[in-house]
Amino acid sequence: MKERLRQIAIDAGCAGFGVTDSGEFAGVADAIEHRNETGFSGRIRFTFKSPELAADVRRSFPWAESLVVISWSYVPEAGSPGSASAGTGRIARFATVDHYNGLRRAAGAIATELQERGHRGEVLIDDDRLVDRAAAVRAGIAWWGKSTMVLDPKHGPWLLLGSIATDARLPTDDAMRRDCGSCDACIPACPTGAIVGPGMLDARRCLAHWLQTAGVFPVELRAPLGDRVYGCDDCLDACPPGFKRLGLISDTQGRVDLLDLLSATDTELLGRYGHFYIPRRRPRILRRNAILALGNTYADCGSRDDGDDCSHALVVLADLLAGPDEQLRLHSAWAIGRIGGSEAIRLLAEAQGAERVPAVRSELAAALAAATGATQE
């Protein structure tokens, strides 16, 4: 039966296939608790809200005997984000289109085969009841990288993971006898220093975390955010075992026109980016991200000779600054300050007169100080 399941996975396009038992994952609950105690888990819920549950599938599925684990490689199909240009934003490769689709289909086919043979089969992908990477490592299809990504020799870290819990007792695979050795290329590659040690991520500094989290984007991370709108690939890009896959890329998917994104309706945004994980599907988070990216891609443009290039961006941001959403006003104030120049100063000063919300008022004051300081330099 295991060989038949492997064949189904291969036919469906999976990069890896392995089996592990359903026993508790040693050290995982402690690791999650450590991330919660240190604050490294930031505002993440998922597996972090119930460490015991995430580390032991039998707590959710007492009948489970085995976990069938699969991986799906989405590069080169994801394409490269293309070259940066002002006014455009970047989407991480795992989200350029719904790459989970193929993974879900493969997992569903395996679950169906198990059920047709009279067994249970429960698909777990990005589920709070399993740490997907721990399952992949123990099933021998990947090793734990220092970026916390798991990787395999052929695809590097460019893998999505899924598991099927089953009551079938299948022969298990051995874990890979590999690790990153002396390579630590991902650690300095993180633009915000979020990888605080091998295998240890401080999510409070991880751009990917904040891009999918509602609320005010931390001010110290706004400039390092650069042109990112959703997800961050920097620690994956730096990972040598993944270079081979990146070399296969020739197209330029994964860039979005930021002004176009900001002019889209909620329905249009959910239609285009409905596959993103955005809590409670709030398009406002995407708009907030696009506003910051717009400020970054036109940074200091207003005070340079090429200032005309950003005049359209300033018009759009000025609209948002006068709009009903205080969170978008707050981030627009920052973006206008980042663009700078006399027009930015005029817009910010004008908004100050009308703004009543204290948090937005202080953001306007900071933006005005930044823009005025930059102009005087």
Ligand code: B12
């Ligand atoms: C929460 C979460 C996030 C959070 C936190 C990530 C994190 N590093 O924990 C945020 C939002 C930041 C995030 C970002 C991303 N994520 Co995410 N995320 C998850 C989720 C839902 C849970 C992860 C989890 O439970 N971690 C638990 C903690 C305890 O694990 P840990 O901190 O890594 O601790 C382990 C290591 O330290 C290791 N370890 C212990 N000692 C040592 C020592 C050494 C030397 C080493 C090397 C390791 C090591 O053991 C610990 C566990 O026991 C999973 C889906 C799922 N249900 O599993 C997807 C998942 C991990 N994410 C995924 C992806 C693709 C991403 C992004 C690449 C997306 C993007 N491009 O923006 C980024 C990558 C950022 C990064 N470097 O991790 C994939 C990863 C696939 C892979 N190949 O690894 C997953 C598995 C989703 C999926 N189904 O495919 N993610």
